[in-house]
Amino acid sequence: MNRIIEYMLPPQRSTTASDVDSLFTFINVSGFILFMGIMITILIFVIKYRRKSEDDVTPVITHNSILEVAWTVIPIILILIVFSWGFRGYLTLTSPPANAYEIHVSAASWLWQFQYEGGGSTMNEVYVPVDRPVKFIMSSEDVIHSLAIPDFRIKMDVLPNRYTTTWFQATETGESILYCTEYCGTGHSEMLATVHVLSAEDFEEWLETGLEVDEDMPLADVGEQTFTSAGCNACHSLDGTDRVGPSLLNLFGSDRELVDGSVVVADEDYIRRSLIDPQAEVTAGYPANMPSYSGRLNERQIDGLIAFIKELQD
Amino acid sequence: MADSSQKTLRIREFPIDENPGHTYLNHEKGILSWLFTVDHKRIGLLYLGSVILFFFVGGMLALLLRTELLTPAQSIVDADTYNQIFTLHGAIMIFLFIIPSIPAALGNFFLPMMIGAKDVAFPRLNLASWWIYIFGALFALYSIITGAVDTGWTFYTPYSTQTGTSVVSMTLAVFILGFSSILTGLNFIVTLHKLRSPGLSWSKMPLFLWSLYATAVIQILATPILAITVLLLAMERILGIGIFDPSLGGDPVLFQHFFWFYSHPAVYIMIVPAFGIISELISTYSRKTIFGYWAIALSSLAIAFIGFLVWGHHMFVSGQSELSSVVFSFLTFFVGVPTGIKIFNWVATMYKGSIDLKTPMLYALAFLFLFTIGGLTGIMIGALSINVHLHDTYYIVAHFHYVMMGGTVIAMLGGLHHWWPKMTGKMYNEFWGRITCGVIFLSFNMTFLPQFIMGSQGMPRRYFNYVDQFQGLHQFSTIGSYLLGVGFVMMAVYLLWSLFKGPKAPSNPWKARSLEWMTSSPPTHHNFEYTPVILHGPYDHHKPMKEFRMGVAEESESPDVIEIDKDPA
Ligand code: HEM
Ligand SMILES: [Cu+2]
Ligand SMILES: [Cu+2]
Numbered sequence: 001m002n003r004i005i006e007y008m009l010p011p012q013r014s015t016t017a018s019d020v021d022s023l024f025t026f027i028n029v030s031g032f033i034l035f036m037g038i039m040i041t042i043l044i045f046v047i048k049y050r051r052k053s054e055d056d057v058t059p060v061i062t063h064n065s066i067l068e069v070a071w072t073v074i075p076i077i078l079i080l081i082v083f084s085w086g087f088r089g090y091l092t093l094t095s096p097p098a099n100a101y102e103i104h105v106s107a108a109s110w111l112w113q114f115q116y117e118g119g120g121s122t123m124n125e126v127y128v129p130v131d132r133p134v135k136f137i138m139s140s141e142d143v144i145h146s147l148a149i150p151d152f153r154i155k156m157d158v159l160p161n162r163y164t165t166t167w168f169q170a171t172e173t174g175e176s177i178l179y180c181t182e183y184c185g186t187g188h189s190e191m192l193a194t195v196h197v198l199s200a201e202d203f204e205e206w207l208e209t210g211l212e213v214d215e216d217m218p219l220a221d222v223g224e225q226t227f228t229s230a231g232c233n234a235c236h237s238l239d240g241t242d243r244v245g246p247s248l249l250n251l252f253g254s255d256r257e258l259v260d261g262s263v264v265v266a267d268e269d270y271i272r273r274s275l276i277d278p279q280a281e282v283t284a285g286y287p288a289n290m291p292s293y294s295g296r297l298n299e300r301q302i303d304g305l306i307a308f309i310k311e312l313q314d
Numbered sequence: 315m316a317d318s319s320q321k322t323l324r325i326r327e328f329p330i331d332e333n334p335g336h337t338y339l340n341h342e343k344g345i346l347s348w349l350f351t352v353d354h355k356r357i358g359l360l361y362l363g364s365v366i367l368f369f370f371v372g373g374m375l376a377l378l379l380r381t382e383l384l385t386p387a388q389s390i391v392d393a394d395t396y397n398q399i400f401t402l403h404g405a406i407m408i409f410l411f412i413i414p415s416i417p418a419a420l421g422n423f424f425l426p427m428m429i430g431a432k433d434v435a436f437p438r439l440n441l442a443s444w445w446i447y448i449f450g451a452l453f454a455l456y457s458i459i460t461g462a463v464d465t466g467w468t469f470y471t472p473y474s475t476q477t478g479t480s481v482v483s484m485t486l487a488v489f490i491l492g493f494s495s496i497l498t499g500l501n502f503i504v505t506l507h508k509l510r511s512p513g514l515s516w517s518k519m520p521l522f523l524w525s526l527y528a529t530a531v532i533q534i535l536a537t538p539i540l541a542i543t544v545l546l547l548a549m550e551r552i553l554g555i556g557i558f559d560p561s562l563g564g565d566p567v568l569f570q571h572f573f574w575f576y577s578h579p580a581v582y583i584m585i586v587p588a589f590g591i592i593s594e595l596i597s598t599y600s601r602k603t604i605f606g607y608w609a610i611a612l613s614s615l616a617i618a619f620i621g622f623l624v625w626g627h628h629m630f631v632s633g634q635s636e637l638s639s640v641v642f643s644f645l646t647f648f649v650g651v652p653t654g655i656k657i658f659n660w661v662a663t664m665y666k667g668s669i670d671l672k673t674p675m676l677y678a679l680a681f682l683f684l685f686t687i688g689g690l691t692g693i694m695i696g697a698l699s700i701n702v703h704l705h706d707t708y709y710i711v712a713h714f715h716y717v718m719m720g721g722t723v724i725a726m727l728g729g730l731h732h733w734w735p736k737m738t739g740k741m742y743n744e745f746w747g748r749i750t751c752g753v754i755f756l757s758f759n760m761t762f763l764p765q766f767i768m769g770s771q772g773m774p775r776r777y778f779n780y781v782d783q784f785q786g787l788h789q790f791s792t793i794g795s796y797l798l799g800v801g802f803v804m805m806a807v808y809l810l811w812s813l814f815k816g817p818k819a820p821s822n823p824w825k826a827r828s829l830e831w832m833t834s835s836p837p838t839h840h841n842f843e844y845t846p847v848i849l850h851g852p853y854d855h856h857k858p859m860k861e862f863r864m865g866v867a868e869e870s871e872s873p874d875v876i877e878i879d880k881d882p883a
Pocket of ligand 3: 628
């Protein structure tokens, strides 16, 4: 039984996960017993009371008070247990500790942006410390999204007109997937992010260096850094293989056929437009689900990306 | 009024014409005699044909979805098309198939017959309901042609106010369909109150009718809310009035409250009629009095009532206040109790019965299996802390397919087979009926059982692409859905064969006791050639069959006329 439950659930990587899983197990086990009880009774009845002849006579049994009280009261007790257990867990899930590390999450169709206390930000990647409560303060720039991290057993809708919050405390270092679980259009199923859980020291170090923008960095290197920090790699490869979007290898200078049939040359301007207003010119054969980076990347990052893409030729 | 002083009623047995020459099927001929009929039986068949057509369309769309999900990336359609297909599948299955399915098709046909009436109270209104339904369906079709809808059947704002697709015509379709539903409900309530035959007291009413009564109450009370909601949505889209869209100053969560205030009770519009059919089937094929008649009848009403108070369980992570989540979770569990009571009563009915595993009974047993899983997993997602993890994952998809398809569709198939001889006057092939039931049962589990696992592991719903980890389970599920398709094709084949070549059905092949079996198969135009009089309950299998065929005798008739109290209740 334990093996089955373990297979059914994602790994437990937060402090709250084990309580949720215990309740999951409790309901599954008691539900299974109840279910088997009913099914075996039915099976026995079907075999034992199978019609023997066309003139079988059956007794008239219209009710039985003891039975009826039993099967009303026992389920009520069971559901009260389940209710209060779930209620307790929910209270924990909705009450972030006061000392939690706060990260502001902004959702937009179809990307996640995370802003750290120091001021830096990342896209589609979020870095958090292990063994320390982390609180997400979330809002959306357009429609409703929902932030879910199955490994942590958390989920909360992200709304356009108010802040919602959720929190967790990761128990081990590693990577977990973050999904958007409120349907939000074309790119909904691509709206994923990676949660990197780092040790306390690694996290501090990452805050120092990972978010740093080096003034003297060559443009193409800024572009390379932005390519990961802005989450382009989720949809674009650099080696010629197709992902959600076209590979950026050999893109620069090539002729692009758009869905409306027209053909444009992929020059600097085109790449810029692809970032600022991706829906305006959609490449034929791909979905129109690239998020707009307008306002999310500064001029230097955009120039950097252009320089970086320019160099991707083989 | 003239006979109000009369204390006794003269009754006699009326033999059944086993070879009716004149039936409702040949009463009038030609396509127009069908399209403009006011005969509840023909309207029932019009509905039956229409819902089967939409089930077919919705089912084909489902197979497209499942095919796309064979691979983690794009397989046959693009993301936008996928989103439109799941929206259409959901909307067609809900609004065009399952809501009208049992009440409007089987209910229309059998409700008047089961109370010994000639027709429903308002036959013309009944015809109007069907036409309104068709009109609504045309609107839905129009929205598909003009760009389809990609919002999901839930139309959540602000996505639905911002997307470029034809949301307005789809919401108008839903609006129109709602009226059809309300009118049918109204008709049923009046019919049940006013047209019951002499002796048919509320305590002798078949449980199928109690379930239709409870359903009709929900239809009348809840459907207007949906109408208001979609109208507000249309106003926001057309006139730019800010109600739900925050960029116009509205509140998107308000929409969810409105929507689920209808759609949760609507879940009971979908499932309660199925309960009614199961009561009929289990008693008939166990040839035994139903256990806990009042418990079953009243628990339907209890479910209908509590069902109005639990809508917020769809919104535990929506940003509604935590207090409301807690209250909604608490109330939700109390729907579980009357539902459990029904299951126990059905099992108890089989105790010491004379159980005949005919096709309809197999469907009833399949229902008990599948619906119990649906119900228990409902307890799972009603628990707050678990709901946070499982909400909007495939666990939910599996849960509602177990309830709606494993529950309602399976019960409807049971009812369809049970009443097939009465409706068509033909028998179907018992062997193929049983085999097909087995195929559908197994492939259904194959399709949806893996989805519980995927959902628990975190696979979100409405996902066009997914992470590689889930591919094995998705493929298993897709193969299951193909087999399910095969099952339905098999059913279509033997039922069509029965329609054209099947052997003639006797008037009461299952030795049932309720009134619809006390007339010829197929019934005559007016159902009964006399006014039936009811002496016993619909499940009194211990009483001789002849006492179920009584009717009002003419003054001059004798000698086998019996005199009874006019109002035994
Ligand atoms: C023939 C068997 C069926 C199959 C293979 C099937 C398959 C599916 C699939 C793959 C989805 C999309 C899940 C997602 O991405 O979230 C779906 C959604 C849905 N199905 Fe079915 N389905 C079947 C029958 C039914 C029936 C009989 C009903 C109701 C009467 C139904 C009602 C729904 C609803 C309401 C949705 C949700 C649509 C939405 O998310 O907007 N399905 N189904
Ligand atoms: Cu989304
Ligand atoms: Cu609900």
